[in-house]
């Protein structure tokens with residue numbers, strides 16, 4: 001559905017995108033994740049023919065983004081960061097006009113607008129003027145506009161930036177449903193870690209214009225970070241002895257705690273507790289911490305995606321087990 005080779009964009013001396021090779025198959029939902037200025041939007045703008053690459057190639061829906069711009073545009077929907085919809089028209093009319101701009105008949109554009117209003121939950125607001133809609137409703141209308149001509153491939157640049165958590169969850173649900181119902185290939189950019197994690201089956205981490213990781217969220221976390229199991233004991237002496245019982249694993253013992261780095265943490269806890277009990281060392285507490293995509297980014301770059309307010313506060317998932 002989409003393929004890039006050495007895709008590069010320089011703005012004077014800024015290497016915004018620095019040789020990206022990507023292949024996206026039909027029906028995939030891919031998130032481009034990276035900190036501010038990583039090159040996500042610039043990549044999307046090249047793929048949607050809005051700006052030409054400095055070098056490298058990209059084909060989208062089988063057409064070259066430089067030589068066959070018109071064919072590419074007919075087959076894609078692009079929802080940028082700004083607000084696509086105007087303000088004084090009603091949402092339904094905005095959608096119909098957009099369809100007409102893509103060469104659809106009035107009748108076909110109206111029919112498609114009605115379908116999208118239904119599937120994107122806009123029925124209650126479609127007849128209000130755009131200026132009166134909430135941020136979340138307007139964003140959903142933007143998405144409907146990007147879908148009016150039933151594109152095979154939808155590009156969303158930071159779809160949920162600026163929305164409150166409830167509207168964000170709502171929008172994510174609509175995007176997922178849309179994909180389930182129409183099989184649309186979706187490429188979105190985000191710097192919300194949880195959004196990439198929960199929505200995308202594949203996350204492409206971009207930093208300084210380059211792809212630094214590309215896999216499913218689960219595999220990225222398992223491969224680059226793994227789980228942490230923290231055992232608490234009643235005394236330092238017990239903790240030191242427990243470290244001996246659990247040896248052979250990647251572990252640290254300090255104070256009354258023993259910390260183990262491993263994969264598949266929750267599945268390993270029962271066996272470890274059994275070993276400790278057999279040695280007369282019952283643990284007082286156990287905590288399994290599963291990594292986030294931020295931990296993956298930190299592991300790969302030594303920096304946090306959240307630095308500079310790039311991501312939003314997100315705690316590692318903790319599973320507390322009473323023993």
Ligand SMILES: Nc1ncnc2c1ncn2[C@@H]1O[C@H](COP(=O)(O)OP(=O)(O)OP(=O)(O)O)[C@@H](O)[C@H]1O
Nearest residue numbers: 011014016034035036037038039040041042043191
């Ligand atoms: N038109 C432009 N002229 C000059 N520099 C640009 C232009 N567009 C982007 N850049 C620079 O290219 C780099 C990549 O920017 P880009 O907008 O692609 O990042 P991003 O990953 O989308 O960031 P954000 O999450 O903040 O949207 C940045 O250093 C940015 O300042």
